[in-house]
Amino acid sequence: MGKIVAVTGNEACAYALKQINPDVCAAYPITPATDLMQRFSGYVSNGQVDTELVLVESEHSAMSACIGAAAAGGRVATATSSQGLALMWEMLYIAAGTRLPIVMPLVNRALSAPLNIHGDHSDGMGARDTGWIQIYSENAQEAYDNLVQSFRIAEHLEIRVPAMVCMDGFIVSHSIERVEYIDDADVKNFVGKFQAVHPLLDLEHPKSYGPLILADLYHEYKRAQHEVMTKVSGVVLEVAAEFEKMTGRKYGLFEEYRLEDAEIAIVVMSSAAGTTKDIIDQYRDKGVKVGLLKPRMFRPFPFTQVAEALKHVKAIAVLDRADSFGGYGPLFSEIAGAVMSMDHKPAMINKIFGLGGRDYLPDQAEQVIDELIKIAKTGKVEAIKEYIGVRE
Amino acid sequence: MSKKFWEILPQGAVVLEAGSSAKFKTGTWRSMRPKWIEENCIQCMFCWMYCPDMSVKVNAEGKREDFDYDYCKGCGICALECPGKKGNKAIVMEEEGK
Numbered sequence: 001m002g003k004i005v006a007v008t009g010n011e012a013c014a015y016a017l018k019q020i021n022p023d024v025c026a027a028y029p030i031t032p033a034t035d036l037m038q039r040f041s042g043y044v045s046n047g048q049v050d051t052e053l054v055l056v057e058s059e060h061s062a063m064s065a066c067i068g069a070a071a072a073g074g075r076v077a078t079a080t081s082s083q084g085l086a087l088m089w090e091m092l093y094i095a096a097g098t099r100l101p102i103v104m105p106l107v108n109r110a111l112s113a114p115l116n117i118h119g120d121h122s123d124g125m126g127a128r129d130t131g132w133i134q135i136y137s138e139n140a141q142e143a144y145d146n147l148v149q150s151f152r153i154a155e156h157l158e159i160r161v162p163a164m165v166c167m168d169g170f171i172v173s174h175s176i177e178r179v180e181y182i183d184d185a186d187v188k189n190f191v192g193k194f195q196a197v198h199p200l201l202d203l204e205h206p207k208s209y210g211p212l213i214l215a216d217l218y219h220e221y222k223r224a225q226h227e228v229m230t231k232v233s234g235v236v237l238e239v240a241a242e243f244e245k246m247t248g249r250k251y252g253l254f255e256e257y258r259l260e261d262a263e264i265a266i267v268v269m270s271s272a273a274g275t276t277k278d279i280i281d282q283y284r285d286k287g288v289k290v291g292l293l294k295p296r297m298f299r300p301f302p303f304t305q306v307a308e309a310l311k312h313v314k315a316i317a318v319l320d321r322a323d324s325f326g327g328y329g330p331l332f333s334e335i336a337g338a339v340m341s342m343d344h345k346p347a348m349i350n351k352i353f354g355l356g357g358r359d360y361l362p363d364q365a366e367q368v369i370d371e372l373i374k375i376a377k378t379g380k381v382e383a384i385k386e387y388i389g390v391r392e
Numbered sequence: 393m394s395k396k397f398w399e400i401l402p403q404g405a406v407v408l409e410a411g412s413s414a415k416f417k418t419g420t421w422r423s424m425r426p427k428w429i430e431e432n433c434i435q436c437m438f439c440w441m442y443c444p445d446m447s448v449k450v451n452a453e454g455k456r457e458d459f460d461y462d463y464c465k466g467c468g469i470c471a472l473e474c475p476g477k478k479g480n481k482a483i484v485m486e487e488e489g490k
Contacts, residue, residue, distance in 0.1 A: 097404065098405065160404070198408065205408070206411075207407060207410070208407040208412070208413075209406055209407075210405070213405055217401070220398035221405055224398045224399065224401050227399070
């Protein structure tokens with residue numbers, strides 16, 4: 001049994017990195033992930049880890065250095081947020097396409113312009129097609145647990161795909177919560193020894209990374225990359241099962257909260273799920289059959305499993321903490337994709353909420369449930385996409 | 393069970409064979425071809441030094457030999473830099489295929 005502490009999300013993630021002690025960490029600080037790397041650099045300078053901390057001059061260089069170190073054969077981690085992730089953009093594709101199992105806590109933050117440092121999912125959603133595994137966390141405990149698991153997931157020999165572990169900027173990264181730490185020895189044992197595949201530093205076996213692949217083979221490489229992503233669910237569940245054995249804490253591809261007999265459902269990720277659960281409890285007390293589906297693994301998206309979990313509901317509201325200008329919210333598009341396979345399609349609405357760190361309030365959840373009750377009764381959807389909590 | 397074509401591709405497109413670039417001939421898109429005129433050559437090695445692609449072959453005695461056309465792209469830098477013998481160029485560019 002580990003110890004129980006009062007820490008912020010950043011502190012918990014930095015502590016997980018300390019327990020894992022990666023070989024290399026290249027990072028460039030950016031709010032709200034600065035504090036995470038700052039704490040980790042403290043562990044490095046105090047000699048509590050023997051990680052090679054590479055201080056670079058931009059996030060693009062940070063990811064480039066991580067790619068180099070991972071290709072060399074090291075266990076590699078970094079962390080970033082918002083514009084930092086945006087600056088990593090082209091290197092994210094290279095990490096994934098080269099199948100380097102880099103792990104990166106992503107402290108979700110809005111993207112400019114206008115400049116904003118607070119929490120929303122615009123950054124993560126911008127990187128959703130880069131080929132990285134994306135796991136979203138509701139609170140500091142989940143961020144810590146997911147980070148420990150993500151090393152095992154990314155480094156699994158069947159997949160070897162980089163992974164980002166997301167938590168809401170400030171709301172989770174800077175708020176102090178009760179977190180249960182796992183013992184150092186247990187974490188060490190759980191993540192195991194890093195096994196490099198084709199390391200460049202193996203001088204006996206020379207090799208080249210990053211060849212030019214033109215029209216004759218590129219299509220096949222991308223097909224193969226998609227195939228790898230179809231294997232991720234199995235690995236995530238396998239790792240979660242082992243994690244549960246160690247900690248008693250259960251994780252899946254998504255969380256279902258009072259969804260089993262629900263007639264209406266809300267789909268929302270990360271910290272907003274907590275507030276939504278409270279309001280769902282209140283409506284359940286009044287006899288309203290409402291439930292919640294909280295995606296944990298956003299990439300690859302578990303379409304069939306989500307469709308199975310939602311198959312009995314009459315109306316669904318998908319709450320997106322990011323927008324796709326001129327399109328539906330990114331999470332809504334995924335849920336709509338999942339619903340495609342259902343025989344009886346539920347009515348669906350999309351709410352964009354909490355952009356740039358705008359508080360998601362209990363009355364917004366009430367508003368959404370009230371609308372869902374009406375839709376379930378009449379079958380009529382007035383507006384598919386709407387903004388909530390916005391000044392009119 | 394037989395594997396699909398894309399299932400046998402090396403993970404991450406890593407090339408596990410050393411020196412495989414030698415197999416990739418890059419001289420095929422040349423439109424101009426350098427011609428070596430041996431009697432004008434003073435063995436100054438300017439062409440060897442300036443060639444961006446190691447297409448100027450040098451033998452064990454350190455003497456320049458004919459071009460390696462498998463990799464020469466016909467850029468013409470060698471011909472430009474060649475001082476020749478008393479003003480007579482040892483490298484001239486000719487149209488490919490003539």
